[in-house]
Amino acid sequence: MSAYHVVIIGGGATGAALAHDLTLRGVQVTLVERGEVTSGTTGRHHGLLHSGARYAVKDPESARECIQENQILRRIAPGSFELNDGLFVALTDEDLAYYDDFMEGCANTGIPTRTLSRDEALRLEPNLNPDLKLAVQVPDGTMDAMRLPLRFLATAKHNGARVHPFHQVTGLVFQGRTVAGVQVRDHRRGRDFTIAADLVVNAAGPWAEHVARMAGVDVPVVPSPGVLVAVRGRWTNMVINRLHRAGDGDIVVPQRTLSVIGTSSWVVDDPDHLDVPEEHIRLMYEKGAEMIPALARAPMRAAWAAARPLVGSRQAQSGRELSRTFKVFDHAAEGVEGFVTIVGGKATTARIMAEVTADLVVRKLGLDAPCRTREVVLLPHTAYYT
Amino acid sequence: MTYPTSRAKTWWLLQALSGLALVLLLGVHFVAQHYVAQGGLRTYAQVVAYVRHPAVAALEAAFLVVVAVHAALGLRAVALDFGLPAARQRGLNAALAVGVVLVVGYGLWLLAQVRGGAG
Amino acid sequence: MSSPSTVQLRVFRYKPGDPAPHYDTFAVPVTPRTTVLEALQAIRRDQDPSLMLRHSCHHASCGTCGLRVDGQEVLACVTPLADRGPVVTVEPLQNAPLLGDLVVDMGPFYAVFTQAGMPLVRSTEATAASRPAAGIERLTRFENCLECGLCVSTCPVAATDPLYLGPAAMAAAWRVVQEPRGQNPARALAWVDQEHGCWRCHLAFECSTVCPNDVQPGQAIAALRQRLALGEPAPPGPAAAATRPALAPTGPARRVGLRAWLDPRGRDVGYWAFVLHRLTGLALVVYLLLHLWVLRLLARGPAAWDEFIALARSPLFLALDGLLLFGVLFHGLNGVRVALVGLGAAARRQRGLFWAVLLLTLLLLAAGVAALVAAVH
Numbered sequence: 001m002s003a004y005h006v007v008i009i010g011g012g013a014t015g016a017a018l019a020h021d022l023t024l025r026g027v028q029v030t031l032v033e034r035g036e037v038t039s040g041t042t043g044r045h046h047g048l049l050h051s052g053a054r055y056a057v058k059d060p061e062s063a064r065e066c067i068q069e070n071q072i073l074r075r076i077a078p079g080s081f082e083l084n085d086g087l088f089v090a091l092t093d094e095d096l097a098y099y100d101d102f103m104e105g106c107a108n109t110g111i112p113t114r115t116l117s118r119d120e121a122l123r124l125e126p127n128l129n130p131d132l133k134l135a136v137q138v139p140d141g142t143m144d145a146m147r148l149p150l151r152f153l154a155t156a157k158h159n160g161a162r163v164h165p166f167h168q169v170t171g172l173v174f175q176g177r178t179v180a181g182v183q184v185r186d187h188r189r190g191r192d193f194t195i196a197a198d199l200v201v202n203a204a205g206p207w208a209e210h211v212a213r214m215a216g217v218d219v220p221v222v223p224s225p226g227v228l229v230a231v232r233g234r235w236t237n238m239v240i241n242r243l244h245r246a247g248d249g250d251i252v253v254p255q256r257t258l259s260v261i262g263t264s265s266w267v268v269d270d271p272d273h274l275d276v277p278e279e280h281i282r283l284m285y286e287k288g289a290e291m292i293p294a295l296a297r298a299p300m301r302a303a304w305a306a307a308r309p310l311v312g313s314r315q316a317q318s319g320r321e322l323s324r325t326f327k328v329f330d331h332a333a334e335g336v337e338g339f340v341t342i343v344g345g346k347a348t349t350a351r352i353m354a355e356v357t358a359d360l361v362v363r364k365l366g367l368d369a370p371c372r373t374r375e376v377v378l379l380p381h382t383a384y385y386t
Numbered sequence: 387m388t389y390p391t392s393r394a395k396t397w398w399l400l401q402a403l404s405g406l407a408l409v410l411l412l413g414v415h416f417v418a419q420h421y422v423a424q425g426g427l428r429t430y431a432q433v434v435a436y437v438r439h440p441a442v443a444a445l446e447a448a449f450l451v452v453v454a455v456h457a458a459l460g461l462r463a464v465a466l467d468f469g470l471p472a473a474r475q476r477g478l479n480a481a482l483a484v485g486v487v488l489v490v491g492y493g494l495w496l497l498a499q500v501r502g503g504a505g
Numbered sequence: 506m507s508s509p510s511t512v513q514l515r516v517f518r519y520k521p522g523d524p525a526p527h528y529d530t531f532a533v534p535v536t537p538r539t540t541v542l543e544a545l546q547a548i549r550r551d552q553d554p555s556l557m558l559r560h561s562c563h564h565a566s567c568g569t570c571g572l573r574v575d576g577q578e579v580l581a582c583v584t585p586l587a588d589r590g591p592v593v594t595v596e597p598l599q600n601a602p603l604l605g606d607l608v609v610d611m612g613p614f615y616a617v618f619t620q621a622g623m624p625l626v627r628s629t630e631a632t633a634a635s636r637p638a639a640g641i642e643r644l645t646r647f648e649n650c651l652e653c654g655l656c657v658s659t660c661p662v663a664a665t666d667p668l669y670l671g672p673a674a675m676a677a678a679w680r681v682v683q684e685p686r687g688q689n690p691a692r693a694l695a696w697v698d699q700e701h702g703c704w705r706c707h708l709a710f711e712c713s714t715v716c717p718n719d720v721q722p723g724q725a726i727a728a729l730r731q732r733l734a735l736g737e738p739a740p741p742g743p744a745a746a747a748t749r750p751a752l753a754p755t756g757p758a759r760r761v762g763l764r765a766w767l768d769p770r771g772r773d774v775g776y777w778a779f780v781l782h783r784l785t786g787l788a789l790v791v792y793l794l795l796h797l798w799v800l801r802l803l804a805r806g807p808a809a810w811d812e813f814i815a816l817a818r819s820p821l822f823l824a825l826d827g828l829l830l831f832g833v834l835f836h837g838l839n840g841v842r843v844a845l846v847g848l849g850a851a852a853r854r855q856r857g858l859f860w861a862v863l864l865l866t867l868l869l870l871a872a873g874v875a876a877l878v879a880a881v882h
Contacts, residue, residue: 302564376627430807
């Protein structure tokens with residue numbers, strides 16, 4: 001283990017995967033999170049292990065990341081996924097018109113597909129809208145939004161990383177223009193202290209801009225919430241997507257005994273203020289029921305909002321126009337050393353986000369340590385607690 | 387090869403079976419009092435006459451044994467409910483066994499005394 | 506949507522080093538949709554950033570936000586705050602070490618849970634290649650267990666017995682027996698077959714009542730006992746682990762203890778059956794000893810006995826006789842219920858059986874009291 005110590009701010013999927021990656025490379029890691037781990041955006045996504053097909057047409061870079069990571073995650077996190085696949089269903093002629101673009105996008109990004117006739121699709125999923133024209137099967141999957149990151153954290157912890165939930169970063173420690181540590185408030189013991197670091201990584205997701213401001217730099221992150229609605233009943237076994245350009249309420253993810261309908265998309269300033277507008281709930285029901293009519297009558301279990309940390313300009317209108325890919329910022333470019341920010345991405349791509357970030361981190365520290373997270377099988381999530 | 391029977395299971399089953407036996411014995415007890423001791427058990431003479439009936443004596447003795455065992459197992463269950471550690475289970479078992487022997491011994495002695503019409 | 510009203514949230518507070526926990530009251534605006542979790546997040550955001558709480562998925566899927574709201578175990582994310590009255594009390598789960606405020610340490614829970622040997626496998630869903638079973642939307646699977654710990658918090662045995670394996674872990678063990686998926690069911694059976702395992706359960710069924718995902722741990726425990734007592738002998742497995750793994754203590758244990766027997770908030774009938782069974786049982790032991798002591802008068806002859814009988818016909822004694830009769834009837838009839846349910850028979854009807862036991866107890870009690878009164882007059 002090297003003498004270098006890196007502090008990661010943020011206990012979401014990104015921070016968790018990064019803690020795992022850096023620890024495997026022999027770096028000492030301390031992760032701080034203001035609340036419980038995975039309590040921000042990470043825990044609240046719909047639980048989709050992306051095949052990438054949702055982005056195959058408009059955002060091929062994201063799509064390629066998704067399918068590659070999809071295959072790696074199945075290998076390193078066995079048991080964390082339902083290998084239930086996904087269907088893109090065409091309901092209208094307009095949807096059908098999108099089919100060629102969709103198939104071409106999938107082919108170009110390496111996403112395997114299988115086209116099913118209406119009858120074949122209904123045989124697999126009898127609750128689908130019987131008016132569907134055709135469906136395309138892709139290797140989507142269902143995951144548990146909290147437990148996959150917990151496996152990264154569990155493995156990191158068992159390899160020596162320190163994970164501190166309920167530790168809020170209140171400021172950064174500077175030596176000249178170099179970030180040399182973080183000031184934290186321990187909400188459990190009610191004390192303030194500093195943690196020295198050779199490098200600090202800002203992995204605060206939609207809060208990344210807030211953290212970056214502590215270093216006097218700016219990162220272009222747009223907190224873009226979406227509403228999700230969980231209804232009772234597992235109405236399909238596969239993930240059901242609408243075969244069209246990504247839009248509101250066009251995905252249903254079965255999760256245990258629930259079906260999760262998502263999502264809407266808008267833009268906010270403060271990711272701590274997320275409303276769940278009544279009309280978005282109605283929209284989820286309406287759009288979901290177009291694909292699976294029984295959803296219209298399914299009792300609601302919960303409705304909630306999660307803020308995506310999208311990379312892009314504040315001028316964004318709804319967030320739909322922004323890429324789902326990620327970006328790493330070395331703030332040395334703005335004259336601040338020892339400080340790196342990672343934003344964007346999605347749960348499915350957390351590992352590659354961590355790999356790219358850790359590549360930069362070890363380069364900055366002058367270490368020669370290759371990434372090992374493609375091969376190392378993760379500990380079960382239960383190991384995080386025991 | 388058969389699956390080894392655990393003591394825990396044996397105790398629980400014994401508790402359940404002794405409980406069921408008590409329900410039955412109690413039922414028989416009431417029926418016997420009604421038919422054998424017509425007019426009820428109010429005076430000393432009536433009680434002595436009642437327990438002199440061999441079937442009644444056997445019934446009362448059986449009741450005594452079963453109720454003592456059931457009570458001991460119940461006390462043991464409560465002790466375990468409160469997290470009695472394994473190391474002290476043997477001590478508890480022994481104490482309860484002594485208790486059962488004392489209660490049954492005393493009860494049988496009493497029964498013999500009354501049947502003999504002591505006093 | 507109606508305009509927001511205000512609720513006083515009485516929140517349990519504790520930080521390591523505090524001499525004792527206390528409660529802080531916060532006024533929070535609520536709409537009909539506001540959940541307990543959202544209200545707590547708003548408190549942390551706007552009033553007190555030091556408030557510790559756990560949450561993740563916000564839709565009853567991750568099992569992280571388990572709390573006691575007005576004494577009942579719930580997932581805060583799916584518990585509306587409206588219509589609960591002007592003051593709502595929020596406390597952390599019980600029978601788990603307390604880390605701070607509303608946060609408990611799930612370490613001991615998971616340490617036992619993993620012993621059950623439930624494989625971490627979710628891939629047995631019908632995949633696209635196979636045809637899903639008809640009515641799939643009604644199927645429940647053990648993966649339904651959210652690992653939230655509500656069942657352990659509400660369990661009256663876990664409240665007093667620190668060695669108890671607990672409902673969640675034993676439900677997991679039953680799943681291994683039902684569907685081994687490469688695991689050894691005999692090992693799972695041997696593991697629960699111990700004093701602090703399935704035989705310790707007293708069928709209060711609080712676990713099944715509070716379970717947010719209908720896992721029914723109580724019925725699973727009954728099924729394990731049925732298999733162990735009546736089922737085909739399982740092939741011998743490796744020796745069972747009979748103790749809890751030692752974990753470094755992280756906070757006060759907050760095991761409820763005897764108080765759990767007497768805390769009525771939010772409890773269901775199976776729980777009352779358990780408490781009444783215990784209390785009548787202990788009372789009957791005392792009565793047995795007293796009874797044998799009194800009967801010694803028989804050995805002293807007619808005079809002593811008849812003197813006692815005269816005393817025994819006093820109203821006070823008759824009232825005590827009525828009480829005794831109630832104890833005997835309830836304990837006996839509920840005992841039959843416990844034996845039947847505890848061996849897996851009618852485990853899903855335990856609630857109905859409780860009412861039957863109570864009804865029969867009261868009917869026989871009335872008949873008995875009438876006979877007593879008639880005998881005296």
